[in-house]
Each structure stands twice: as C-alpha cells, then as structure tokens.
Amino acid sequence: MLCMCADTVSQSIGRFAPSPTGPLHTGSLVAAVGSWLLAKTRGGRWLLRIDDLDRDRCRTAFEDDILRTLERFGLLWDGAITRQSGNTAAYAEAFERLRQCGAVYPCGCSRAEIARIASAPHLGEEIPYPGTCRAGLPAERVPRAWRLRTQGAMVTFDDLRHGRMTHDFANSGDFVIRRAEGFFAYQLAVVVDDHLSGINQVVRGDDLLDSTPRQVLLHHLLGWPLPQYCHLPLVTGPHGGKLSKRDNTVSLADGRVAGQESALLAWALEFLGLAVPAALQGAGCNALLDWAQTAFSWELLPRPR
Ligand code: GLU
Numbered sequence: 184m185l186c187m188c189a190d191t192v193s194q195s196i197g198r199f200a201p202s203p204t205g206p207l208h209t210g211s212l213v214a215a216v217g218s219w220l221l222a223k224t225r226g227g228r229w230l231l232r233i234d235d236l237d238r239d240r241c242r243t244a245f246e247d248d249i250l251r252t253l254e255r256f257g258l259l260w261d262g263a264i265t266r267q268s269g270n271t272a273a274y275a276e277a278f279e280r281l282r283q284c285g286a287v288y289p290c291g292c293s294r295a296e297i298a299r300i301a302s303a304p305h306l307g308e309e310i311p312y313p314g315t316c317r318a319g320l321p322a323e324r325v326p327r328a329w330r331l332r333t334q335g336a337m338v339t340f341d342d343l344r345h346g347r348m349t350h351d352f353a354n355s356g357d358f359v360i361r362r363a364e365g366f367f368a369y370q371l372a373v374v375v376d377d378h379l380s381g382i383n384q385v386v387r388g389d390d391l392l393d394s395t396p397r398q399v400l401l402h403h404l405l406g407w408p409l410p411q412y413c414h415l416p417l418v419t420g421p422h423g424g425k426l427s428k429r430d431n432t433v434s435l436a437d438g439r440v441a442g443q444e445s446a447l448l449a450w451a452l453e454f455l456g457l458a459v460p461a462a463l464q465g466a467g468c469n470a471l472l473d474w475a476q477t478a479f480s481w482e483l484l485p486r487p488r
C-alpha cells in the first residue's frame with residue numbers, strides 16, 4: 184500500500200485552475216473562493232492557471248471573461264498566469280521518464296472493446312481497463328493510447344475534508360496518460376503543472392475526487408512531493424445535478440450578474456461554512472474577503488455526506 188502524506192510546508196501555494204470552455208458559474212466561484220481562502224488564511228500565495236489542454240473546447244474569449252469575473256469578485260491572483268498550452272515540453276519530459284522506467288505501455292483497445300470485455304455494466308462510470316495490452320500490443324494492433332501500469336496498487340492519501348481516502352487500482356485498472364496522436368491526458372498534465380508551480384495545496388470540487396488517486400500515484404512515480412488535498416462540496420443545479428458551464432441560470436459571465444457580486448460572494452462564503460455577520464450585509468467584495476480571511480478555517484467546511 185502506498186500511503187502518501189503531504190509534506191509539512193513552509194509557505195502555502197494554492198491555485199485555481201479553470202478550463203476556459205465557458206464562463207465561470209457558481210460552482211467555480213466556490214472552488215475559486217475556497218482555494219483562495221485556504222491559501223490566504225495561511226499567509227500563502229494563490230496562483231492562477233488556465234487549463235487549456237483541450238484546444239478544441241477552449242476559447243480565448245472565455246479566458247478573458249474568467250479573468251474579468253475573478254477581478255470583479257476581488258479574487259486577485261499572485262504572480263503571472265500560467266497556461267497548460269505552455270507546458271507541453273514538461274509533459275513530454277515526464278512521460279518520457281515514465282516510459283523509460285517501463286511504467287507506461289501502448290494500448291490498442293477502443294472504448295467499445297473495453298466495455299465489451301468488462302463484465303459488469305458501468306453506465307455513466309469509467310470502465311475498468313481489463314489489461315488486454317498490458318503484456319504487449321497484440322499482433323496487428325495499432326496503439327491508440329499510452330496507459331500507466333498501476334499494478335493493482337492501493338493508494339492512500341489524506342484529504343482535509345474527507346479524511347483518509349484509499350483507492351484500489353485493482354478495481355479501476357491502468358489509465359490513459361497520453362493519446363496516440365500525442366495529446367497528454369489531464370491526469371498527467373495536472374500533476375506536472377502543479378509540480379512546476381510548486382503547488383502544495385490543491386483545493387477543488389468533489390467532482391475531481393475520483394481523479395486524485397491517479398494523480399497521487401503519478402506524483403509518487405515521478406518522485407515529487409504530494410500537495411495537500413481538499414475537495415469541496417459541489418454546488419448542485421436546480422434539479423440537484425452537478426452544475427455545468429452551460430447552466431445559464433448560474434453563469435457569472437461578464438455583465439450577467441453585474442452589481443450582484445458581493446451578494447454572490449457572501450453566498451459562496453456561507454456555502455463554505457462561514458456565517459457572514461449582519462454588519463457585513465451589503466459590504467463590497469474586498470471587505471468580505473478581508474473578513475473571511477480572518478474567520479475561515481477548513482474545519483468549518485460542510486462535512487461530506
Ligand atoms: N481545469 C479543471 C476544471 O476546470 C480543474 C483541474 C484541477 O483543479 O485539478 O475542472
């Protein structure tokens with residue numbers, strides 16, 4: 184079992200890493216405020232990274248809109264903005280290190296083939312990889328992707344809100360870290376990005392909790408220190424489902440919520456467990472953030488259900 188605990192850190196370095204595939208919504212506001220608070224209450228830095236790995240879906244107009252939205256809420260990042268599109272050489276280098284030590288292998292299976300082999304129905308879930316190409320690419324197969332050899336590892340890590348989490352890779356199997364056409368997968372990219380920026384606090388929504396064991400395993404294989412993780416509750420939509428960027432009712436797109444920023448910020452702070460004092464009702468974003476910095480503690484976060 185790999186039991187990974189975050190190092191004791193001198194200065195907190197957190198980040199917010201939106202994908203510019205749409206405007207921010209109230210769910211992303213919670214992730215931004217939560218990561219900002221955790222970094223700032225520890226006297227740390229809060230970095231902004233634009234996750235533009237998926238070139239087909241990312242738009243510069245959305246990126247501009249995200250930056251303006253953060254500014255309107257008073258969420259100002261430290262230092263220069265980084266972009267995944269600028270880190271490709273580092274992804275290739277990390278991939279090469281993993282390839283050279285035999286930790287990755289080419290896989291020729293399509294999603295449909297994997298679904299056919301996997302016995303149980305996995306509707307809407309990720310299908311566990313049955314290991315078809317693990318011992319070598321079968322004859323007349325062309326590689327479609329590169330997978331990480333997880334060797335049935337058990338990974339354990341601590342999450343501030345969820346406590347100790349354990350994942351058994353025997354159940355989920357080897358995962359893709361690079362497509363045959365050369366694109367690097369999110370799991371590898373985010374580990375490299377966080378390492379390059381010296382991130383030691385990863386605060387984001389619960390929708391990414393399932394990805395974390397993969398990232399923990401990659402940190403371990405690359406010999407990099409593990410950040411501290413904190414996964415925040417998800418804001419659910421009008422029908423109880425996860426919010427998406429297409430959910431216009433909660434979009435924070437430029438101008439859409441003009442004049443309501445401080446009310447929305449107060450709502451996000453309450454969502455994260457803070458009780459905004461009556462004296463601050465109607466206060467501006469900067470006053471709310473100044474107060475929240477002194478009042479917030481991760482122990483106030485709503486408990487996982
Ligand atoms: N870019 C991802 C998103 O917008 C977040 C990545 C992360 O926080 O690790 O959902």
